[in-house]
Amino acid sequence: MTAVVANELSCHFGDIPAVDLASFRVDQGEFVAVEGPSGSGKSTLLNLIGGLEAPTSGSVLVDGVEIAALGESDRAAFRRTHVGMVFQLYDLLPTLNAWQNVAVPALIQGNRLRTQRSRAQELLARVGLSERAEHRPAELSGGEQQRVAIARALMNDPKLILADEPTGALDSVTGDEILELMRSLCADGQTVIMVTHAARAAAHADRSLQMVDGSVVVPELID
Amino acid sequence: MSAQQILLGLLESGPRHGYDLKREYEARFPELRPLRFSQIYATLARLDRDGLVTLIGESGGQGPDRKEYAITDSGVSDLETWLATPLPADEPPRGELFLKVALALLSGRDAAPLLAAQRALHMEQMRALTRRKAAATSEAEIVVSDFGLFHLEADLQWIEHTSKRLSGLAAELRR
Numbered sequence: 001m002t003a004v005v006a007n008e009l010s011c012h013f014g015d016i017p018a019v020d021l022a023s024f025r026v027d028q029g030e031f032v033a034v035e036g037p038s039g040s041g042k043s044t045l046l047n048l049i050g051g052l053e054a055p056t057s058g059s060v061l062v063d064g065v066e067i068a069a070l071g072e073s074d075r076a077a078f079r080r081t082h083v084g085m086v087f088q089l090y091d092l093l094p095t096l097n098a099w100q101n102v103a104v105p106a107l108i109q110g111n112r113l114r115t116q117r118s119r120a121q122e123l124l125a126r127v128g129l130s131e132r133a134e135h136r137p138a139e140l141s142g143g144e145q146q147r148v149a150i151a152r153a154l155m156n157d158p159k160l161i162l163a164d165e166p167t168g169a170l171d172s173v174t175g176d177e178i179l180e181l182m183r184s185l186c187a188d189g190q191t192v193i194m195v196t197h198a199a200r201a202a203a204h205a206d207r208s209l210q211m212v213d214g215s216v217v218v219p220e221l222i223d
Numbered sequence: 224m225s226a227q228q229i230l231l232g233l234l235e236s237g238p239r240h241g242y243d244l245k246r247e248y249e250a251r252f253p254e255l256r257p258l259r260f261s262q263i264y265a266t267l268a269r270l271d272r273d274g275l276v277t278l279i280g281e282s283g284g285q286g287p288d289r290k291e292y293a294i295t296d297s298g299v300s301d302l303e304t305w306l307a308t309p310l311p312a313d314e315p316p317r318g319e320l321f322l323k324v325a326l327a328l329l330s331g332r333d334a335a336p337l338l339a340a341q342r343a344l345h346m347e348q349m350r351a352l353t354r355r356k357a358a359a360t361s362e363a364e365i366v367v368s369d370f371g372l373f374h375l376e377a378d379l380q381w382i383e384h385t386s387k388r389l390s391g392l393a394a395e396l397r398r
């Protein structure tokens with residue numbers, strides 16, 4: 001089944017073609033890396049897929065839905081339930097502990113924090129952090145904070161996880177662990193699209209989309 | 224892989240037959256390419272001729288595996304020198320990639336497709352090694368995978384840097 005389809009997708013900022021006529025598809029359960037040099041449009045592409053940025057032309061469908069065509073509240077709801085995002089610098093709330101941070105995406109749906117505790121604990125166990133549930137971000141290592149961020153991205157059980165340089169701030173051993181954790185998500189049927197400029201990180205994925213000046217080159221098609 | 228140094232290294236702890244050397248090497252280093260019997264017997268004969276090992280017994284029967292060898296003093300010092308000498312940094316296949324790029328440009332061809340193809344092959348190999356490392360059941364397997372991964376990573380960086388310099392390099396070569 002197809003998770004993401006982009007068709008001549010473009011996003012121009014003034015005269016900067018950040019993403020230019022990108023066409024590709026990603027199947028459900030795939031782990032795909034988006035590689036390319038700085039400024040080649042990787043983050044913009046990820047934001048287009050996640051509905052954080054709107055295309056200037058072309059389209060991108062997630063789970064068959066064109067997010068950009070939805071009204072504001074439908075778009076927010078779709079993103080909350082269908083897409084989980086992970087960033088380089090974790091972005092955890094400093095005053096909440098680990099399980100509370102994990103539960104945050106469910107709060108937006110009007111739930112009380114307490115009612116989400118068992119689900120959050122379950123996800124912390126899934127990322128190997130059961131012992132740290134009561135710790136605040138400042139009391140966690142970078143690798144642990146990223147595990148919390150991944151658990152948070154899974155809170156609403158989205159089919160698609162988008163990660164922008166998730167191991168960019170970690171050493172290579174910790175990075176490997178995080179990447180294998182992402183890989184295990186795909187084994188459970190989740191789709192992961194991960195931006196990275198590091199070949200070592202990309203090698204954990206099933207395949208790579210290569211970005212050059214806003215265009216997507218699929219390496220498999222070169223030869 | 225240097226058969227000579229492998230055999231000397233194993234013989235240092237005591238005399239052996241060729242068959243024992245092969246079995247022991249494969250048991251200790253399952254991650255490395257196996258040695259063929261013919262290679263082992265030929266190498267032992269050469270080491271014997273050069274005085275690095277010596278024949279200490281020949282039990283009955285026939286064939287090369289009747290022979291038992293021991294390492295000599297000059298064998299030990301040869302081994303020690305080898306162990307203390309770093310590998311050359313420019314391994315032949317890597318130099319060959321530069322040669323191909325240079326010759327392509329020199330003859331007015333585009334080297335970008337070669338680099339792109341090389342990049343794709345390297346990534347494929349990197350994915351395979353990454354899988355292998357993730358499934359590793361021994362420290363040796365992890366360390367051997369990492370050895371390949373870090374080298375491939377260095378090559379990929381070189382490929383990326385070189386890709387950006389192709390037009391300048393072409394102009395320079397044709398001058």
Ligand SMILES: Nc1ncnc2c1ncn2[C@@H]1O[C@H](COP(=O)(O)OP(=O)(O)OP(=O)(O)O)[C@@H](O)[C@H]1O
Pocket residue numbers: 013016017018036037038039040041042043044045197
């Ligand atoms: N909101 C924006 N407004 C204007 N220009 C932007 C905006 N976002 C990105 N750009 C430009 O679009 C291009 C692609 O940026 P993008 O952040 O997608 O690159 P990237 O591949 O993620 O780079 P990096 O590896 O450095 O994170 C750049 O030239 C950038 O300056």
Ligand SMILES: [Mg+2]
Pocket residue numbers: 042043044
């Ligand atoms: Mg970016």
